[in-house]
Each structure stands twice: as structure tokens, then as C-alpha cells.
Amino acid sequence: MNATARIVKDKKSEIFELWMKNQLNDDGLREDLMNNEDLRIQSEELLDSLAIALNTTDITDYDSPGFDTVNEILAGISGSRAMHGYSPRETGLYVLSLKRALLDILQIELAGQTDLLYQETLKVNNLVDSFSITTFETFIKGREEVILRQTDEIAEISTPVIRVWDGILALPIIGTLDSSRTQVVMENLLQEIVATGSSIAILDISGVPAVDSLVAQHLIKAVSATRLMGAECIISGIRPEIAQTIVHLGIDLSNIVTKATLASALKFAFNTMRLEVRRKTVNA
Numbered sequence: 001m002n003a004t005a006r007i008v009k010d011k012k013s014e015i016f017e018l019w020m021k022n023q024l025n026d027d028g029l030r031e032d033l034m035n036n037e038d039l040r041i042q043s044e045e046l047l048d049s050l051a052i053a054l055n056t057t058d059i060t061d062y063d064s065p066g067f068d069t070v071n072e073i074l075a076g077i078s079g080s081r082a083m084h085g086y087s088p089r090e091t092g093l094y095v096l097s098l099k100r101a102l103l104d105i106l107q108i109e110l111a112g113q114t115d116l117l118y119q120e121t122l123k124v125n126n127l128v129d130s131f132s133i134t135t136f137e138t139f140i141k142g143r144e145e146v147i148l149r150q151t152d153e154i155a156e157i158s159t160p161v162i163r164v165w166d167g168i169l170a171l172p173i174i175g176t177l178d179s180s181r182t183q184v185v186m187e188n189l190l191q192e193i194v195a196t197g198s199s200i201a202i203l204d205i206s207g208v209p210a211v212d213s214l215v216a217q218h219l220i221k222a223v224s225a226t227r228l229m230g231a232e233c234i235i236s237g238i239r240p241e242i243a244q245t246i247v248h249l250g251i252d253l254s255n256i257v258t259k260a261t262l263a264s265a266l267k268f269a270f271n272t273m274r275l276e277v278r279r280k281t282v283n284a
Contacts, residue, residue: 002054002058002059002120002123003106003109003110003116003120004054004059004102004106004120004123004124005051005054005055005059007105007106007109007110008050008051008054008102009051009054009055011105011109012047012048012051014105015047015101015102015105016043016044016047016101018101018104018105019043019047019097019098019101020039020040020043022097022100022101023039023043023093023094023097024036026093026097033081033084033085033086034084042077043098045073046070046073046074046077046098047098049069049070049073050070052069053066053067053069053070059123059124059127060123060126060127062126062127062130070131071131071134074095074131074134074135074138075134075135075138077091077094077135078091078134078135078136078138078139078142079138079139079141079142080142081094081139081142082138082139082140082141082142082143082145082146083142083145083146086139088136088139088140091135091136091139092132092135092136094135095128095131095132095135096128096132098128099124099125099128102124102128103121103124103125106120106121106124160172160188161188161189161191161192163192163196163198164202164266165266165269165270165275167196167197167198167199167200167273168198168199168200168201168202168266168269168273169189169192169193169196169198169200169201169202169231170201170202170204170262170265170266171185171188171189171201171202171203171204172204172206172207172262173185173203173204173205173207173208174207174208175207175208175209176208176209176215177205177208177215177218177219178214178218179218182218182221182222185203185222186221186222186225189201189203189222189225189226190225190226190229193226193229193230193231194229198231199230199231199232199273200231200232200233200234200269200272200273201226201231201232201233201234202233202234202235202236202262202265202266202269203219203222203223203233203234203235203236204235204236204237204262204265205219205235205236205237205238205242206236206237206239206261206262207237208237208242210242210245211242211245211246212245212249213249213251216246216249216251216253219235220253220256223235223256232257232272233256233257234256234257234258234259234265234268234269235253235256235257235258235259235265236258236259236260236261236262236264236265237260237261237262238258238259238260239260
């Protein structure tokens, strides 16, 4: 058993209390996300696992299976923190404050043994740095999962299919229209056409900031898919600048009904279905 393993085993309670003190004294402590008791339980589990690993594994063998449990606990902690809104700094300080506690106890226990203190300090630094890499990798992965989930949720929210009249659907598109979003638009629209038996669908692009050749191709795909389902598709929200861009790019939308506003598209849909909306006169 090397010096660090022996000291962690014998002075585990002192290390733990010093580590907790370091965490609780940090100005960035997020008590709104985790109470102090849960933090103590979490930290104690990690330190116990580290003490067991050091007792059976060479401290310089960072990739040894002996440290697997420590890395698994760290991965779970950092992944959970990513999900619950902790910042990278707050997550990193959790591990780095443990390093500070370990080094402080080493300095006390190995006082007067300069060479040994230097060697053990290097070993602890390298070991905890390897734990930090695990922590950050898992945190980034967890944050990416959160972002992907939120992106999917936003895509669903931002592509609602609205039943504006019996047989008439409208789908307002807001934001950039890319390949993945076009797929969501088509899936939602086609499913709703089947569910409602609608014969007309209006794609409103008033909220699309710009139309280039790629966006136009995506729109044409959506129109073609709608027609294959037996419904007519109208594109509304063609602003003057978008019309100029389409003409400049040489994009052919001549076989697609286009309207400047959603109201104009709805009026066209009513005429197509031979519906008439009249203002009711109320007699005094």
C-alpha cells in the first residue's frame, strides 16, 4: 500500500470533512439544485469508492479496472448535474475540491518528507485529473442529450398543424427550414391529413426569415408529399423579398398555388371548396 492509499484509508473522515468544507464554502454552491445532506451522501459514496480502489490498485494506473467504480460514480454524478442545470464550472469544482482536500491532508501527514510528498502530490494530481476528464466527458454528453431532446421538442412545438376549417389544414412554419425539420413538417402534415381527411393544406412561411434554393426544394418536397396523399397544397406568406429571391434563383413554383398572406390562402381554399363566408347583419 503506497503512502496516499494509507493516508486516505486512515484519514478518510478528515479528508471528507475538509472536502465538504471546500464545497460548502464555494460561492457557486447550488443549494437550489441539491441540498447539503444529499451532497454529503453523494460525496461520501465517491470517497468510500476511492479509498477501496486505492487499497487494491496502483495509483499510477489510471485506466485500471480497479478505478471503474469511481469513474462510474463520477459519470453518474456529472450526467445528473448536466440534466439538472449545473454549469461545467460547478461540476468541475466538485472533483477539484476533492483534489485540494487530498493534497492538504498529504501536506500535513508527510510534513518533513519532501521527496515523498512531492512524489505523492504528482500521483494525486494525475489521478484526479484523469477523474476530471471522465467528469467533463460525461457532462458534455449529458448536456448534448439535453440539447437534442430540447431541439426535438422545439421542432414539434414550432410545426403545429392547425385545423382551420373542415377539410382545411394550416401549418405555420417559423424559423429556418432544413432537411431534418422538413421531415418533421411532412410527417406531421401527412398524419393530420389522414386523421382529418382534409383536402387542402396551407403551408405558411411568413415566419421563415429567408428562402434560398435549398429551402425552396424542401417546400417543393412537402407539396409533392401532400399531393400524393390526395390533398392540394397552398404556400402562403410569400413576401416581396422572398418573391424576388425565388425569381433571382430561377426556382419554378409555377405549378404551386402561392399567396401573399394566410388570409388570402384561406380565401382561395374556401373558393376551391365552394364555401362562402358572409358577414351576418344584425337587425337593430
